[in-house]
Amino acid sequence: MDLTPEKQNEKLSTDASVALLNLDLENLVEGSLITKHTYGKASYRLAKIHYDKADLDEAEHYFKVALKCAECPADIFSLFKILGFLIRISSEKLDDKSAQEHIQQTEAFIQQLGSMLGSLNAEYFYNLGVIKTYRGEFKEAKENYLFAYLKSKEENEPDLLAKCLLSLATNAYSTKDFDGALDYVNQLSELLEIINKSYLKGSMHLLTGKIYSELGYFDKSVEFFTRANKFLQDKKSWNLLGYVLLGRGIVSKRRGNFDQALTFFEMAKEMVGQNNFRRLKNLLEREIQDVNDSSVDIHLDKKNRKVFERTLGSIDFKHRFVLLEILFLLAKNSGAYYDKEDLAKAIWKDEYNPLIHDKLIYTSVSRLRKLIEPKNAKGEKRKYIVRGKDGYTFNPDVKIRFHMENKLAQEPTIANIELSSPV
Numbered sequence: 001m002d003l004t005p006e007k008q009n010e011k012l013s014t015d016a017s018v019a020l021l022n023l024d025l026e027n028l029v030e031g032s033l034i035t036k037h038t039y040g041k042a043s044y045r046l047a048k049i050h051y052d053k054a055d056l057d058e059a060e061h062y063f064k065v066a067l068k069c070a071e072c073p074a075d076i077f078s079l080f081k082i083l084g085f086l087i088r089i090s091s092e093k094l095d096d097k098s099a100q101e102h103i104q105q106t107e108a109f110i111q112q113l114g115s116m117l118g119s120l121n122a123e124y125f126y127n128l129g130v131i132k133t134y135r136g137e138f139k140e141a142k143e144n145y146l147f148a149y150l151k152s153k154e155e156n157e158p159d160l161l162a163k164c165l166l167s168l169a170t171n172a173y174s175t176k177d178f179d180g181a182l183d184y185v186n187q188l189s190e191l192l193e194i195i196n197k198s199y200l201k202g203s204m205h206l207l208t209g210k211i212y213s214e215l216g217y218f219d220k221s222v223e224f225f226t227r228a229n230k231f232l233q234d235k236k237s238w239n240l241l242g243y244v245l246l247g248r249g250i251v252s253k254r255r256g257n258f259d260q261a262l263t264f265f266e267m268a269k270e271m272v273g274q275n276n277f278r279r280l281k282n283l284l285e286r287e288i289q290d291v292n293d294s295s296v297d298i299h300l301d302k303k304n305r306k307v308f309e310r311t312l313g314s315i316d317f318k319h320r321f322v323l324l325e326i327l328f329l330l331a332k333n334s335g336a337y338y339d340k341e342d343l344a345k346a347i348w349k350d351e352y353n354p355l356i357h358d359k360l361i362y363t364s365v366s367r368l369r370k371l372i373e374p375k376n377a378k379g380e381k382r383k384y385i386v387r388g389k390d391g392y393t394f395n396p397d398v399k400i401r402f403h404m405e406n407k408l409a410q411e412p413t414i415a416n417i418e419l420s421s422p423v
Helices: 005-021 025-029 036-052 056-069 076-093 096-116 122-134 138-154 158-174 178-191 198-215 218-234 241-254 258-272 278-291 321-332 340-347 354-372 405-410
Strands: 298-301 306-309 313-316 385-388 391-394 400-402
Touching (some): 158 178, 178 198, 218 241, 241 306, 321 354, 321 400, 340 391
Antiparallel strands (some): 306 313, 385 391
């Protein structure tokens, strides 16, 4: 089969890189064959190929060779890129020691760059924002990304402008500012109609899918996960496929379709195979554990203010704060009765007053039961909340699952960065 000119050039470039890397690096240091710079470029090119193909071990090896060949100050921006990839790989491998070493190297180079430049340019502020992100300093990172965004406009650097917008969107997503994240994504989408950056488009669509999933717009979320998959496949990039499948599975779970969610999670797990996607593996294993019991009657997700009932599906509690608090109080203490005094103190933080609380409690519990208790074929309701002479209790025979929010909160984050983040 004939290759297009573009594919021929790519193949020749790759073949040339392989040929160069068959040479001995120590001989290059002596200057007897080719320059370290040429050897480093070949290593970087091969590292990127392995990175896109999800072979993180080989990618890490060649990025380290490229790092060894790069020299400061001539290659300082290349050094930032190489270290960025190495930090992302360390993050995915959950290798905190390597990640911290690479972050410290990056910080040292950014200090050198600051002293070398007569005036600080857009790329300087962008890389400073990235370092702040590694450290989890999201507010400071945003300030630097905004400086980089404005300067990249002044300097007419559309590629860097696109990376700034994706970084700002990711920053907003990390701080739960989903509307702000969508605003940056929309700006980026307009820019990417002008410049051709397939990987950025794939990353943008993946992030957009995650944002809409958090906002509860599940059809839109699936649409953007599908777009992400298409762009990444067109680029022959497989390193984010597992994260696309993870996102699709989370959407299915939030819709209450647990069987479909498990299918996506298991597919992602198979895709990971023997590669070092430890972070992704951990996420998948926790999600699978969270949905693996099909006998559960009701799934309570306080973090996202949603309830999934086996028959009714997803029930949104975003603007039903009191009802959600009552539900969690009773469900967390299934079988224990709460009288009116208990409820007044626990829910309204007030001393019980029959003139105020009797009707309030009755109305609130009645509304809650209408929301979560489905009727069977005979028109009879499944009883989740039981009323007794001493108050209310959650039926102890009901099988409840609580969302894994506490487990997620305890999971350490390595470098606060994902493979899909721009480098």
